[in-house]
Amino acid sequence: MAAGIPEQTIVELGAGSEWRFELEADENIAIRVLSPDPVFINSCELPPTTWYPLYRHLKSSLYASKPARIEVSPTFPASQYTSTSTTQHQLLNLHLALERVRILAKRASNDGVSGVRGPRVMILGPPSSGKSTVVKNLVNLALGTGMGWTPGVVGLDPSSPTNLIPGTLSLSTPALPLPTHHLAQPLGSPPTSIPSNTLSADVPTVGWWLGGLEPTNRNAEVWKVLVSAMAQKWRDRCEKDKLAMTSGLFVDTSSAFANPLLGTKKDDPKARYTLVAQAIEAFEIDTILVIGHEKLHIDLSRLPAIQSRNLNIIRIAKSGGVVDLDETYRETAHSFMVRTYFYGEPSLTKEMTGLVGKMVGMDGGLNPYSFQIGWETLVVLRVGEENAAPSSALPLGSSRTLSPTKLTRVDPSGPAHVVRLLNTVLAIVAVSSEDRIIPEKHALKAEADAQVKAEAEEAEDGQGEDGGRVEAELVEEEDMEEVPYREEIGTREVLGFIVITGIDPQKKKYTVLSPSPGKLPSTVAIAGSIEWVDSA
Numbered sequence: 001m002a003a004g005i006p007e008q009t010i011v012e013l014g015a016g017s018e019w020r021f022e023l024e025a026d027e028n029i030a031i032r033v034l035s036p037d038p039v040f041i042n043s044c045e046l047p048p049t050t051w052y053p054l055y056r057h058l059k060s061s062l063y064a065s066k067p068a069r070i071e072v073s074p075t076f077p078a079s080q081y082t083s084t085s086t087t088q089h090q091l092l093n094l095h096l097a098l099e100r101v102r103i104l105a106k107r108a109s110n111d112g113v114s115g116v117r118g119p120r121v122m123i124l125g126p127p128s129s130g131k132s133t134v135v136k137n138l139v140n141l142a143l144g145t146g147m148g149w150t151p152g153v154v155g156l157d158p159s160s161p162t163n164l165i166p167g168t169l170s171l172s173t174p175a176l177p178l179p180t181h182h183l184a185q186p187l188g189s190p191p192t193s194i195p196s197n198t199l200s201a202d203v204p205t206v207g208w209w210l211g212g213l214e215p216t217n218r219n220a221e222v223w224k225v226l227v228s229a230m231a232q233k234w235r236d237r238c239e240k241d242k243l244a245m246t247s248g249l250f251v252d253t254s255s256a257f258a259n260p261l262l263g264t265k266k267d268d269p270k271a272r273y274t275l276v277a278q279a280i281e282a283f284e285i286d287t288i289l290v291i292g293h294e295k296l297h298i299d300l301s302r303l304p305a306i307q308s309r310n311l312n313i314i315r316i317a318k319s320g321g322v323v324d325l326d327e328t329y330r331e332t333a334h335s336f337m338v339r340t341y342f343y344g345e346p347s348l349t350k351e352m353t354g355l356v357g358k359m360v361g362m363d364g365g366l367n368p369y370s371f372q373i374g375w376e377t378l379v380v381l382r383v384g385e386e387n388a389a390p391s392s393a394l395p396l397g398s399s400r401t402l403s404p405t406k407l408t409r410v411d412p413s414g415p416a417h418v419v420r421l422l423n424t425v426l427a428i429v430a431v432s433s434e435d436r437i438i439p440e441k442h443a444l445k446a447e448a449d450a451q452v453k454a455e456a457e458e459a460e461d462g463q464g465e466d467g468g469r470v471e472a473e474l475v476e477e478e479d480m481e482e483v484p485y486r487e488e489i490g491t492r493e494v495l496g497f498i499v500i501t502g503i504d505p506q507k508k509k510y511t512v513l514s515p516s517p518g519k520l521p522s523t524v525a526i527a528g529s530i531e532w533v534d535s536a
């Protein structure tokens with residue numbers, strides 16, 4: 001035992017074993033490695049002799065291939081144990097096989113062979129089987145090789161997106177190993193060092209808004225459009241960036257993917273694993289990892305989309321350390337992820353700052369900004385046919401065909417709509433003048449008014465005042481139920497997120513929370529079913 005350190009705060013790890021812990025709501029701890037050999041958290045090496053904070057609610061494990069000694073302070077977690085049954089060897093073997101593919105691809109690419117790619121791996125499994133943990137380990141193993149890889153990480157699990165708000169599908173290209181300090185880092189910390197609510201410019205993370213926590217038969221068509229857009233983005237990236245192409249891709253998936261009937265339509269009742277097949281084709285997957293689930297493994301190997309592509313399907317063992325996550329825990333995790341998006345990384349507790357010795361640097365907090373915005377200014381839309389008015393509301397005898405990505409505008413003057421918006425997270429999307437639709441009646445009126453104006457100008461040598469009046473009338477007469485934009489904007493890459501924290505029906509204003517001060521990058525926002533109330 002090191003001098004002066006009480007024995008009960010030391011974890012002695014045997015070679016090839018894991019220290020597993022589950023932190024309670026009041027347990028914030030810091031750990032530091034006292035022994036010379038490396039210790040890893042999700043295959044990211046802990047800095048030697050440096051305190052590494054682990055925040056409340058986190059469930060994870062440390063792994064050491066050689067005997068290790070770790071100090072834990074200021075308290076020792078109530079729920080912790082060491083285990084020699086680890087899946088790290090299997091993950092390492094897998095990593096070595098993937099690394100070989102990456103190296104061969106890079107060599108071929110350097111020799112001028114076009115179209116060679118690194119491995120494209122998709123992970124599937126039932127709920128709480130350790131999918132996100134396997135992705136994180138494989139990504140960190142690739143990033144830790146020193147080869148400078150920049151693999152793509154696709155989050156097709158909107159309940160734990162790469163590093164955005166729940167409800168988002170994400171694509172990121174981390175260049176440094178992903179840390180594990182708290183719940184908001186399933187696959188990497190949010191880009192808090194960039195004080196901007198534009199995600200795509202400087203930060204290698206882009207998001208698409210599903211607005212729900214998992215793919216379902218109701219949102220399957222919207223899901224497909226989003227996945228196609230993500231895959232296109234990745235293709236564009238690979239065309240310009242050979243390193244990304246050879247580094248490969250890891251796709252984390254929703255546990256809903258294990259349901260064979262997900263996405264099956266009435267007109268094709270025999271189709272199975274429709275969304276899995278779509279993702280395989282869109283991202284040109286070559287390796288599928290199935291955790292545990294034997295039936296899923298067999299079902300997938302019989303899937304035509306897989307047979308025709310001659311994919312590798314590898315079944316890997318579920319780690320004994322994976323914790324079954326209940327609904328309450330998931331809600332806590334989601335709320336924490338949203339909070340981190342707006343407020344940044346949690347700050348060190350008093351006890352942590354009081355520790356003697358070096359502490360790893362964290363990204364730090366953000367200063368979110370709350371302000372009011374008029375109902376007419378912020379255009380709030382919903383995507384999907386289920387949001388459209390019921391067919392019974394149509395004139396007698398008429399029918400309609402709805403597009404699955406149909407946009408509906410949330411009419412703030414309808415009290416029920418407005419109440420539903422309180423605490424709703426909104427995704428901001430960019431719009432350009434080409435996206436704007438001028439309703440036909442306004443277009444005709446504008447044309448007629450323009451003609452009247454031209455005649456008046458001719459008669460009076462025009463002062464131009466009438467033009468302003470026409471504009472004003474147009475705005476005044478804007479039908480709050482009409483969607484003034486093309487449908488495509490509902491499924492495009494998001495610029496950032498805001499949350500509606502208050503509604504003033506008298507002044508007709510929303511109070512919104514934005515991650516940074518300044519003008520919103522766009523005043524068109526998409527609502528989903530994700531809500532957030534700050535309970536921290």
Ligand SMILES: Nc1ncnc2c1ncn2[C@@H]1O[C@H](COP(=O)(O)OP(=O)(O)OP(=O)(O)O)[C@@H](O)[C@H]1O
Nearest residue numbers: 020059060061127128129130131132133321322323
């Ligand atoms: N070896 C381990 N030791 C301790 N905890 C672990 C270990 N592996 C995974 N966990 C924890 O178990 C929980 C579930 O794992 P994970 O989130 O990777 O599963 P998942 O299959 O992606 O879950 P979901 O149902 O959300 O799709 C997480 O809190 C994770 O940190």
